[in-house]
Amino acid sequence: MQQKWYQSTEVEVDSLGQSLHFYMETIEVSRLSALAFYAAGEECYKGERFYWQNREKTMTLVGLGHAHTIQNNAQHERFDAVEAEWKNLTKNCPKGQSELQPILFGGFTFDPQNNVDGEWTDFPEAYFALATFQLVIRDDKAYVSIHLLTQNHQAEDQLEVLRKERDHLIHAAQVKEVKTYTKPDITNYFEPYKEPYLASIDQVTALIKQKKADKVVIARSLALQFKEDVSAPQVLSQIIHEQPESYLFGLEHKDLLFFGASPERLVKVEEGRAFSSCIAGSIKRGKTAEEDETYGQSLLNDPKNSGEHQYVVDMIVDTFRKNCVDMTVPDRPRLLKIRDIQHLYTPVEGQLNQNATILQLTKSLHPTPALGGVPRKEALAAIRKYEPMNRGLYAAPIGWLDAEGNGEFAVAIRSAALLSDKAYLYAGGGIVADSEPQAEYEETLVKFRPMLRALGGRLHE
Ligand SMILES: C=C(O[C@H]1C=CC=C(C(=O)O)[C@@H]1O)C(=O)O
Numbered sequence: 001m002q003q004k005w006y007q008s009t010e011v012e013v014d015s016l017g018q019s020l021h022f023y024m025e026t027i028e029v030s031r032l033s034a035l036a037f038y039a040a041g042e043e044c045y046k047g048e049r050f051y052w053q054n055r056e057k058t059m060t061l062v063g064l065g066h067a068h069t070i071q072n073n074a075q076h077e078r079f080d081a082v083e084a085e086w087k088n089l090t091k092n093c094p095k096g097q098s099e100l101q102p103i104l105f106g107g108f109t110f111d112p113q114n115n116v117d118g119e120w121t122d123f124p125e126a127y128f129a130l131a132t133f134q135l136v137i138r139d140d141k142a143y144v145s146i147h148l149l150t151q152n153h154q155a156e157d158q159l160e161v162l163r164k165e166r167d168h169l170i171h172a173a174q175v176k177e178v179k180t181y182t183k184p185d186i187t188n189y190f191e192p193y194k195e196p197y198l199a200s201i202d203q204v205t206a207l208i209k210q211k212k213a214d215k216v217v218i219a220r221s222l223a224l225q226f227k228e229d230v231s232a233p234q235v236l237s238q239i240i241h242e243q244p245e246s247y248l249f250g251l252e253h254k255d256l257l258f259f260g261a262s263p264e265r266l267v268k269v270e271e272g273r274a275f276s277s278c279i280a281g282s283i284k285r286g287k288t289a290e291e292d293e294t295y296g297q298s299l300l301n302d303p304k305n306s307g308e309h310q311y312v313v314d315m316i317v318d319t320f321r322k323n324c325v326d327m328t329v330p331d332r333p334r335l336l337k338i339r340d341i342q343h344l345y346t347p348v349e350g351q352l353n354q355n356a357t358i359l360q361l362t363k364s365l366h367p368t369p370a371l372g373g374v375p376r377k378e379a380l381a382a383i384r385k386y387e388p389m390n391r392g393l394y395a396a397p398i399g400w401l402d403a404e405g406n407g408e409f410a411v412a413i414r415s416a417a418l419l420s421d422k423a424y425l426y427a428g429g430g431i432v433a434d435s436e437p438q439a440e441y442e443e444t445l446v447k448f449r450p451m452l453r454a455l456g457g458r459l460h461e
Pocket residue numbers: 217219264279280281282308343369370371395413414426427428429430447
């Protein structure tokens with residue numbers, strides 16, 4: 001195995017009154033498939049893994065095992081609590097090369113006030129992990145880090161065990177690289193709340209016409225039963241091959257894998273520059289180039305979709321104004337075309353103010369009107385009233401941050417929760433005054449497609 005030694009650090013951490021030692025060791029590895037590395041953790045680290053790839057495919061991240069988790073069920077303080085704990089943990093970490101940074105990966109649920117029982121019952125409202133084994137692939141270079149937090153200030157024996165385990169995982173990944181996965185076999189497919197969903201669109205448009213809200217995003221789920229248990233690498237391999245234009249993510253918590261392929265960036269921070277994207281307003285792809293172009297043009301000129309989109313732009317621009325200088329925002333949306341759907345898209349960027357951070361921006365932006373609505377409070381109340389489910393991490397921020405304040409969060413749409421031999425897929429749409437139930441229903445069918453295809457199903461393509 002070709003390895004290049006990089007860096008080894010030990011820092012002192014004071015966590016909850018306890019004095020801990022934080023050991024970090026990074027090596028560069030010559031050739032490694034991120035998915036094969038993830039799959040190598042199937043036996044020992046199931047329930048404690050994550051996978052991430054950005055839209056541009058310039059950064060891939062895999063975590064196996066938990067060196068430390070930061071989690072809480074706070075209603076209002078959850079973003080601040082994660083930020084404070086992460087800052088404390090990493091305050092003595094050496095700054096510098098990004099590949100060597102410890103990374104915190106996880107997500108915040110859509111709505112901590114939702115207590116509907118189901119697949120998300122056990123899931124914390126904020127759930128983040130620092131991996132024991134962290135793989136970062138950047139610019140075709142792969143780095144594997146070991147993280148160990150212990151009270152033991154002579155951890156050489158513990159580290160030696162972890163080094164052996166790391167070498168074993170890397171070796172297994174290099175050997176397994178050629179594995180191909182089949183698609184799951186679906187035995188049953190149902191739309192649990194189809195009728196209530198259709199009725200809720202009428203109820204929400206009535207609410208909007210009475211001026212009690214301007215826009216509300218209403219979602220629903222689709223449930224699948226499989227012939228046998230489905231594994232995390234099996235479904236991740238499908239989205240990796242089928243959804244190259246999207247953020248790809250997978251996050252495990254006990255028996256649940258939440259995964260998806262989202263086109264939507266909530267926020268990215270890179271060396272003090274912040275980026276977000278307004279994505280709202282949708283139309284299907286055409287069967288021919290001409291038809292696709294016609295659909296795209298009609299989306300750009302459609303008042304209902306432009307309205308849906310503009311609420312998002314106004315809110316994100318307003319949040320950026322409060323946190324950034326030197327902003328750029330195009331005057332008009334353009335089209336974002338992905339495999340199954342096209343959206344209206346407006347990128348926003350700016351220079352972060354000194355005291356603004358990625359988690360503070362995440363806190364202010366979530367939920368944007370592409371996932372919640374306008375005004376936020378009224379929209380969330382309507383979602384709680386009309387959606388009979390718990391969104392969990394669907395439509396919520398998922399992503400990473402490092403010790404220097406860089407990081408990226410996607411909005412976890414086009415996503416699903418997998419629990420052994422069952423899956424729940426989620427999709428919604430922005431409801432405005434002139435929304436029609438059947439058209440919105442069909443829009444959700446298009447939005448289900450990426451996850452449904454990955455899970456072995458089809459919807460009138
Ligand atoms: C809520 C979803 O999409 C949002 C993002 C883009 C377009 C949307 C729309 O046109 O309704 C939604 O606001 C979803 O995919 O479940």
